[in-house]
Every structure is written in structure tokens, then in C-alpha cells.
Amino acid sequence: MLDSISSLPKPLVLVVEDEPALATLLRYNLEKQGFRVDEASDGQEALTRISEAPPDLVLLDWMLPVMSGIEVCRQIRRKASTRDLPVIMVTARTEDQDAVRGLNTGADDYITKPFNIEALLARMRALLRRSNAVPVKGQLTFHDIEIDLASHRVSRNERPVHLGPTEFRLLEFFMQHPRRVFTREELLDAVWGPDIHVEPRTVDVHIRRLRKAINGPDELDVVRTVRTAGYALDTEPL
Ligand code: CA
Numbered sequence: 001m002l003d004s005i006s007s008l009p010k011p012l013v014l015v016v017e018d019e020p021a022l023a024t025l026l027r028y029n030l031e032k033q034g035f036r037v038d039e040a041s042d043g044q045e046a047l048t049r050i051s052e053a054p055p056d057l058v059l060l061d062w063m064l065p066v067m068s069g070i071e072v073c074r075q076i077r078r079k080a081s082t083r084d085l086p087v088i089m090v091t092a093r094t095e096d097q098d099a100v101r102g103l104n105t106g107a108d109d110y111i112t113k114p115f116n117i118e119a120l121l122a123r124m125r126a127l128l129r130r131s132n133a134v135p136v137k138g139q140l141t142f143h144d145i146e147i148d149l150a151s152h153r154v155s156r157n158e159r160p161v162h163l164g165p166t167e168f169r170l171l172e173f174f175m176q177h178p179r180r181v182f183t184r185e186e187l188l189d190a191v192w193g194p195d196i197h198v199e200p201r202t203v204d205v206h207i208r209r210l211r212k213a214i215n216g217p218d219e220l221d222v223v224r225t226v227r228t229a230g231y232a233l234d235t236e237p238l
Pocket of ligand 1: 019061062
């Protein structure tokens with residue numbers, strides 16, 4: 001199971017920092033903690049990197065050449081594709097903390113230089129957990145399928161769909177990550193848990209049950225089989 005855990009993508013952090021020594025230090029520490037790191041040394045470059053390689057989190061220095069961290073943050077919030085991107089603003093002690101707090105920068109959190117790397121990691125992890133978290137109440141929607149998370153009710157095209165507990169968890173997981181291909185091992189880790197030892201073929205059995213329950217006679221098969229790779233929830237054929 002360890003192999004399948006390490007094959008899951010590591011979170012990508014964009015470090016936006018114009019002090020090379022600090023950028024290097026951050027990269028070293030973040031990589032050591034299992035993050036992938038991308039770098040930008042000014043505000044404009046930050047926006048370019050975000051559109052070229054969308055990160056999972058941005059560590060954004062407040063004082064930057066070309067474009068300030070505040071402006072970068074505003075632009076991140078303005079675009080629909082990056083509106084929910086987690087941003088931690090990094091400020092220097094000399095900067096007016098009240099202004100940092102008071103200004104509506106749209107940052108999710110901020111940390112003051114010089115900071116303790118452990119404190120930064122704790123905030124990053126909390127923010128990543130929050131951004132990946134499933135809302136306790138509410139709905140997940142994909143194409144014509146809906147899951148009501150509070151009542152555990154599933155419907156397709158307003159027709160109720162009855163799923164076993166494993167098929168429900170499979171569908172819920174797929175709907176949290178639509179169009180992404182998962183290997184059987186990744187699905188086992190995510191849906192059954194990393195400590196449960198079952199044959200990867202078990203996944204195929206439950207995928208078959210899920211398909212049978214979710215796809216009506218004239219409905220599109222939304223579970224895509226990707227030969228040798230695994231499965232995805234998708235409405236597009238290969
Ligand atoms: Ca700076």
C-alpha cells in the first residue's frame with residue numbers, strides 16, 4: 001500500500017518571494033516535508049506560474065517587485081478558476097500589521113517574518129485540509145447526478161439511486177475529484193482506507209455495482225474505464 005500512497009500527487013506550493021535566500025530555505029524545508037515547490041520572484045511572474053502550473057497553495061510575499069502581493073491576491077480572487085486557491089500572505093515585521101489585517105486582501109491567512117517553519121507548515125496543512133474538505137452539509141453535483149451529503153441520498157436526473165455503502169463512498173470520492181483518473185490502488189486507499197488489505201480486483205466488483213445502479217437504461221455511462229490506468233468519473237469518452 002505504501003507505493004500507492006506515494007504515487008498520489010504531492011501538493012504543489014507556489015513560493016512567491018523576492019529574497020533568493022528565503023526562497024531557497026522555503027523550498028528546502030517544504031520539499032523535505034513532502035511538498036512540490038514552484039517559485040516566482042515577482043508578482044507578475046506569480047500570476048504567470050499560477051496559470052501555467054496551478055498550485056494547491058500560494059505562499060505570497062507582501063512586498064514584491066513589479067506587482068505587490070496584495071495586487072496578486074486581488075487578481076487571484078477575481079478569476080473564477082483561482083477564486084478558491086488558498087493563499088498565505090507573508091509580511092515583514094516592519095510592515096503595518098493593522099493594515100495587513102484590516103485590508104481586505106482576500107488572503108486566507110498571513111504569517112510574519114521571521115517565522116518559524118513549523119508554524120508555517122501547521123498553517124499550510126490546516127489550509128490544505130480545509131480546501132480539500134467536503135462540506136458537512138450540502139450537495140455534490142456532477143452532470144445529472146446529485147449527492148445530498150446530509151441525508152446520504154443519491155439521485156440521477158431526479159430519479160433516486162440506491163447504493164450500497166461502498167458504492168456510495170466510491171461515488172462520493174469520484175464526485176469530489178471529477179474527471180481525474182484513479183488507479184485501483186488509489187481508490188482502495190481513498191475509499192477503503194490504507195490499512196485495509198483487499199485485492200485491487202475488489203474495486204472492479206464495486207465499480208460494476210456502481211455502474212449498474214447509477215446508469216439507467218438510456219443514460220450515459222459516467223464511469224470511464226481507462227485501460228491499464230484505472231477509473232474516472234467522466235462524461236467524455238476516451
Ligand atoms: Ca519581499
